[in-house]
Amino acid sequence: GLLRYGIPDFKMEKSHIDRRVEQMKAEGVVFRTGVVVGAAKDTLGKGSKVTNLAKETVTPEQLQGEFDAVLLTGGAEQSRDLPAPGRDLDGIHFAMEFLPQQNRVNAGDKVKGQLRADGKHVIVIGGGDTGSDCVGTSNRHGAASVTQFELMPMPPEAENKPLVWPYWPYKLRTSSSHEEGCEREFAISTKEFIGEKGKVTGLKTAQVEFKDGKFVEVPGTEKIHKADLVLLAMGFVSPVSPVLEAFGIEKDARGNAKATVDFNGGYATNVPKVFAAGDMRRGQSLVVWAIREGRQAARAVDEFLMGFSDLPR
Structure with a gap:
């Protein structure tokens, strides 16, 4: 399910799934x-x-x-939510509301009222793979701009191998979606969703730093970001x-x-x-x-x- 409807076609062609499903059917699996x-x-x-x-x-x-x-x-x-003020405004969606719709359209299905990023200023909250998929899909829709927020500070471009081996190396990861066009903001937290007439128009944010086991706001760093579409990609x-x-x-x-x-x-x-x-x-x-x-x-x-x-x- 996730391979077919959660991962964009530009990242994984569905022919790979079709081939494996046919193999499994031939082996006796009933779907x-x-x-x-x-x-x-x-x-x-x-x-x-x-x-x-x-x-x-x-x-x-x-x-x-x-x-x-x-x-x-x-x-x-179950997607991780962001219960900041203004969360109920129109135009704020989970990534898994956004991504599967495009996959269905690519497969030839008709999706009534499809969520699209055409001409919109898109902000993706979450710096992982799902967020990257939202970036790539938004660019393909023709978004006016795409910005990705990450709560953690910007990682180093090269990992400290003696320190992290054999664990997952902590370093900056740039996907093909990022290379296609995206502004990336690190160490940033969303304080409030701003809107007009029930629709999101922007986000109020602040820079944060990790102190005493928690993230704390850096004074004097509040900023308003324009947004017509906000995609929450903070994990599950x-x-x-x-x-x-x-x-x-x-x-x-x-x-x-x-x-x-x-x-x-x-x-x-x-x-x-x-x-x-x-x-x-x-x-x-x-x-x-x-x-x-x-x-x-x-x-x-x-x-x-x-x-x-x-x-x-």
């Missing part, structure tokens, strides 16, 4: 799309994208009765689907499915026959982690069903 698991469609909220797209509803009892094991890998889709905090509640899955402190990762009953939840892996278990992460956990969870399920497994760890 059922447009299915809501765990809740009636009318309980998901007015305007819910799930409500609009779902074709059928399946209960946990049905799945547990029909299958010998269930593996939950629904992802961590937990699964949004009601599937965990419907199955009765115990959650960890961050709201993710609680499941062990050891090789003795690995990836099993508190509910018999039900396993969890990927972002739904570990929280927001990378595709490579999803692949790793998928393979390990497959082995755990195989061991559960067969008593042993020849699958690699």
Whole structure:
């Protein structure tokens, strides 16, 4: 789902997904799309994208009765919000409201009232991959300007290898979207969304620095930035689907499915026959982690069903 609708086509062509899906179908995998698991469609909220797209509803009892094991890998889709004054103004959207619409259009679907950046001054709040995808998509729409905000200070252009190895190197990362055109602001915090007649027209910001374990505002650095479209790309905090509640899955402190990762009953939840892996278990992460956990969870399920497994760890 995220590969197809969350990552722009200019970053990953969907032919790669199509090829792998066809391979998996040939191997015997049955794909059922447009299915809501765990809740009636009318309980998901007015305007819910799930409500609009779902074709059928399946209960946990049905799945547990029909299958010998269930593996939950629904992802961590709850976007991190920015509850600053003026948040309810029109023109402020989560990145995952913006990006999937363009992917659907690229695929030939009709999207009524598509969110577009044509001729607009766009501000993207969040300096990660999702923010970069918003930058590239906005540029392709023909935005008047694109500015990306990052709360953290600007990293060095080259990492201190002896200091960070073997961990993820801390250095400035410039994507192809940035190179296409984007102003980047670091160590900046949004204090307020400003608007007229119910629509966002700008942001009030201040520079910040990290002191005593928290970010504090630098006096005298307040500034107003013009904005017609604001995209919130600050990461994801937990699964949004009601599937965990419907199955009765115990959650960890961050709201993710609680499941062990050891090789003795690995990836099993508190509910018999039900396993969890990927972002739904570990929280927001990378595709490579999803692949790793998928393979390990497959082995755990195989061991559960067969008593042993020849699958690699």
